[in-house]
Amino acid sequence: MPTPTPPTDCAVRFDPARVQRYIDDLGAIGVHPEGGLYRGLYTPAWAAAMDRMETWLRELGLTTRRDAVGNLFGRLAGTESARVVLSGSHVDTVRQGGKYDGALGAIAAMLAISALGEACGPPRKTLEVYVICEEEGSRFPANFWGSRAVTGQIRPEEPDRIRDADGVTLAEAMRAQGLDPAAIPSARRDDLDAFVELHIEQGRLLEEGGYHLGVVETITGLRHLRVHVTGRQDHAGTTPMDLRRDALAGAAEMIARLTKAAAAMGRPAVATAGMIAAQPGAINIVPRAAQFTVDTRHPDPARRRALVAEIEGILQEVAARRGLGLQVEQLADHEPTPMAPAIRQVLAAAADAEGLRWLALPSGAGHDSQILAPHVPTALLFVPSRDGRSHCPEEFTPVEQIVPGLRVLARALHALAY
């Protein structure tokens, strides 16, 4: 492990206009007709973005390589070790997403590593830009496709089983891009010493606190539930309140109380009901059934369990008291993922050396870093997000808030590889 406070011993500078140009050029690929971007995995827009990144990596003097799933690497070979310090993020986007989520981390790694090579010569350990093919799960229900390939976590049946909304399998989409599903196991890497991902925060903590950067301590744990409430359909005019089993009134009380419980637990606990429906859905009929989803997260494993238990207790108490049927379907469950203390310390020291205000914080969103972390010492660096907006065309970070992140990333990679 490197020493905690390594000074950069060669000057690395970033021209804001040049940084912005890369962001805008990549952000012009995959423009969605209704606003924002869409670069779904293995779509033409995705392929064009990957090609553009490869062209740039070569122009900047890095050696490029694609793996079996289409991840792209740009290599700056080390003089003493073929062990790799990796940095990057994903280039796919959600539908009508923005040009910073993911893409900024790939561009940042490219600019930092190429700048280091130019200013400081070849590193001791090998540095690689990692342009991750997919993270969002927006075309195929297969999140973290790129990072799961590199860590050997893709199950053999996935390529033929998983389909997009048009019925195309992942395997078919791979072949259309000249990729061989049978070769997926070859994407696994065992030569990685560290992974550093730069990403927009997608929240408001840095902006509201006036911080330049965030150093993530833990990527939050998450549980997704679909709650089915069943009552009895009744005439809304003739059925006294005390004789009702109103599924929607019950669901409403559940949502009001579970969101209140998350708020009472305090930051960073969150609980969200994002989808709701009621049947039969007539103004003058007491609903016989209602369904809603719950997304609840906490980066501390014990508090996450406590929050989930409290929410499930609320669901059961409300259902029992109101005489309602309750079925709780678990859609996803991820334990929190701590980032590697040693790499976090390198980021913190780099930020201090640059004289920047930084915040240690949890990530409330999921990231490729959580897939890499169990296999490779990993850390995640946040730059601010304007008004916390993300996954929307309004997603924005001014370049003046990006350049400090680039400087810290370069300084940290220098500390890790030189």
Added chain:
Amino acid sequence: MPTPTPPTDCAVRFDPARVQRYIDDLGAIGVHPEGGLYRGLYTPAWAAAMDRMETWLRELGLTTRRDAVGNLFGRLAGTESARVVLSGSHVDTVRQGGKYDGALGAIAAMLAISALGEACGPPRKTLEVYVICEEEGSRFPANFWGSRAVTGQIRPEEPDRIRDADGVTLAEAMRAQGLDPAAIPSARRDDLDAFVELHIEQGRLLEEGGYHLGVVETITGLRHLRVHVTGRQDHAGTTPMDLRRDALAGAAEMIARLTKAAAAMGRPAVATAGMIAAQPGAINIVPRAAQFTVDTRHPDPARRRALVAEIEGILQEVAARRGLGLQVEQLADHEPTPMAPAIRQVLAAAADAEGLRWLALPSGAGHDSQILAPHVPTALLFVPSRDGRSHCPEEFTPVEQIVPGLRVLARALHALAY
């Protein structure tokens, strides 16, 4: 006005099997492929049901007539007066409705008046069966079409303005049934002395209290609202609870509190949220907007106003505290309609004379009686509903619970017309 406790001076008896046969025969017209019935206004099923009623009325010795909107009357002429004592209900149904709501009141009036004519001879005042063409508003958004025609409440532009889901205007649908929209004003009647409607309760009060019959004091007042809540769309993982403006969490608190407020006011106050939606509707996105409907009713004008004011106060308080936008759209507003005390007294005396347990109660549902009541002394008689079910295929009243209603109806009509 008649004397309050008139004995029936001629024997009127009803054979349960014959009553059931009429219910079942009419209930076989308009069977919906997914269960229950659908007899939308001016549909073939509706026309077949009206024709069947007319055939029966003639067979039973009554003189039939259709008016401009298709209401059907079966007349037993009075010896002393052409002033009319009217009884009946509607034959249209909601989609997948039952065979008792409305239809039973038309059959009951037909059996009671024809039985009176047979057993007691011609009445002093004229008795008429009123087979109402439409009440439910299920095909066209035009509730109470039949009773509004008779009371002169159809506005001239309605036939050409109001369309069904397929875009057919009311005027077009009338012409297809051989009716002339221009003749609607001729349907107005000024010769009515009383209206008595027999209907299923569509609630549970009679069944739970072990009553044979209900005599309605007031038809409830109603307000229908559509509530639009607007917040801010955010990432469900990265946005702390205390920075959110979650439209669905706000809507859920509103629904939980407004239903609790109605319950706290006690019977017969009711409030129902029957429809709900949230946008954008993704599991991991804090909803930017939510909409729900409110149906709230109370038969006492002052308490109805108090309930509506309390609900509107809840909506405003929750929206203000949570920083949410609020728009409250009023879809309907009806004052409570009291039934005529003199006619209620005739029904009560008839029930007492039959030795039946009856309950004075409000109607939580709307009925043609509320349209007639401001113009003609009107009363509404309820028979029980099994488990309170209505507007569904399960709607049911055993014939043993219908015959007492027929006896009381016949006795009351005798008191009013003989």
